Amino acid sequence: MTNAKRTLIVIAGPTAVGKTHTAVKLAGYLDTEIISCDSRQIYKELSIGTAVPDIRELDGIRCHFVRNKSIHQYYNASMFENEVLELLGDLFRIKDTVILAGGSGMYIDAVCKGIDDLPSVDTEIRQQLQDQYQKEGIESMRALLKRLDPEYYKTADLRNAKRILKAIEVTLMTGRAYSAFLTNPDKRRAFEILKIGLNIPREALYKRINERVDRMIREGLVNEAKRYFEFRHLNALNTLGYKEIFRYLEGTLTLEETIDLIKRNTRKYARRQLTWFRKYDDMKWFDPSELSVIKNHIEQYLNRRTASSQKNS
Numbered sequence: 001m002t003n004a005k006r007t008l009i010v011i012a013g014p015t016a017v018g019k020t021h022t023a024v025k026l027a028g029y030l031d032t033e034i035i036s037c038d039s040r041q042i043y044k045e046l047s048i049g050t051a052v053p054d055i056r057e058l059d060g061i062r063c064h065f066v067r068n069k070s071i072h073q074y075y076n077a078s079m080f081e082n083e084v085l086e087l088l089g090d091l092f093r094i095k096d097t098v099i100l101a102g103g104s105g106m107y108i109d110a111v112c113k114g115i116d117d118l119p120s121v122d123t124e125i126r127q128q129l130q131d132q133y134q135k136e137g138i139e140s141m142r143a144l145l146k147r148l149d150p151e152y153y154k155t156a157d158l159r160n161a162k163r164i165l166k167a168i169e170v171t172l173m174t175g176r177a178y179s180a181f182l183t184n185p186d187k188r189r190a191f192e193i194l195k196i197g198l199n200i201p202r203e204a205l206y207k208r209i210n211e212r213v214d215r216m217i218r219e220g221l222v223n224e225a226k227r228y229f230e231f232r233h234l235n236a237l238n239t240l241g242y243k244e245i246f247r248y249l250e251g252t253l254t255l256e257e258t259i260d261l262i263k264r265n266t267r268k269y270a271r272r273q274l275t276w277f278r279k280y281d282d283m284k285w286f287d288p289s290e291l292s293v294i295k296n297h298i299e300q301y302l303n304r305r306t307a308s309s310q311k312n313s
Contacts, residue, residue: 006092006191007302011101012037012108012277013198014270016208018288020053022198023101024061025291026298032095033062035084037102037111039077040239042069045228048221049241051212071228071236074123076166081110092191097302105276112195114187125172129165130233144168152179162238194301195283196294199274206267213241213263221245222255240266 009030011023023034036042040050044067052066064087069075084100091098100111109115133141141164146153148171157163167178199205225245231237232246241262248258277283286294 005096005306007097007305008088008111008189008191008193009097009099009298010037010108010112010193010195010283011099011198012105012195012280012283013103013288014205014273015051015103015266016212016270017198017200017205019101019103019198020057022288022291022294023099024053024057024059026294027061027099028059029295030097030099030298032097032099033064033091034099034101035087036063036065037100037104037107038066039080039104039107040236041066041102042075043071043236044068045071046224046236046242048216048219048224049239049245051216071231071234074126074235077104077106077110078115080107081115084111088191103273105273112189112193125169126165126235127233129168129172130235133161133165134233138164141165141168148172149177149179151177152182162235192305193282194298195280196297197277197280197283197285198288199285200287205270209266209270210263213259213266216241217259222248225249240269 009026011019011026013019027034038050040046041052042065043050046052047067053063065080065084088098100108102108106115129141138161141161142153142158145156145164145168149167152167156167170176170178170181200208221241222245225242226249228237228242229246229249232242237243237246244253244258244262244265247253247261248255253261284297286297
């Protein structure tokens with residue numbers, strides 16, 4: 001049974017739209033803390049390419065799950081779900097509201113409705129598949145997935161090498177098709193959930209993305225990627241910004257081509273994020289500049305929940 005006095009406020013949207021700024025302002029307004037829901041900002045070795053918020057940006061607000069894992073650690077959405085729920089149990093003892101902010105749709109789903117309990121993957125199997133992927137490319141992985149799990153192959157995003165490899169890993173390790181684990185549990189939560197989506201006109205969003213990439217380059221993204229070049233096979237580094245710069249460091253791209261490719265891939269990523277979040281029927285959308293409107297929306301929701309709880313008590 002949910003507790004009407006406990007509300008998780010989800011702030012989601014595409015990259016560079018202004019989620020952190022909005023979350024910080026709302027956390028200050030509500031006197032609460034933020035849980036970052038970004039599958040890249042969790043890595044403590046990375047900061048420039050993951051746009052980790054600095055102390056000034058956080059303005060004294062406590063933000064959890066930022067730079068708290070190593071790139072050498074295996075981590076997934078199911079583990080994130082368990083750790084966040086444990087933290088929420090502690091936070092809701094002292095706070096009526098908590099903010100979950102980020103752009104990783106699968107991680108948001110894991111917290112809000114649960115994710116299938118997938119087994120941890122054997123590191124040897126993972127390395128073997130990574131080596132095969134590097135040598136033979138994504139087509140080889142697609143063919144292997146089709147043979148091992150034709151049901152999942154029908155619905156899988158066949159452009160997403162990370163998802164394909166994950167499905168193959170689980171299948172090889174357990175002897176069960178990956179699709180057999182995907183039961184959509186939709187677990188009940190002991191708190192209410194209010195979803196807020198942030199978006200701006202596409203041209204403005206693309207301008208922000210391009211400016212952010214240029215800023216990352218100026219701040220030293222190339223040198224940051226260079227420090228971890230030897231670990232480029234790790235799943236944590238198979239991510240926007242770093243994987244393009246690894247190609248530059250390998251000599252297959254010029255720096256100008258690399259920067260253009262990062263911008264282009266980031267714009268594509270933003271479109272995929274919006275496609276994911278638009279599936280949420282319970283999400284209300286705002287321009288991040290409408291902070292007062294967002295605050296009013298939250299207050300009205302909380303007041304309705306309180307009134308409904310009092311009526312039913």
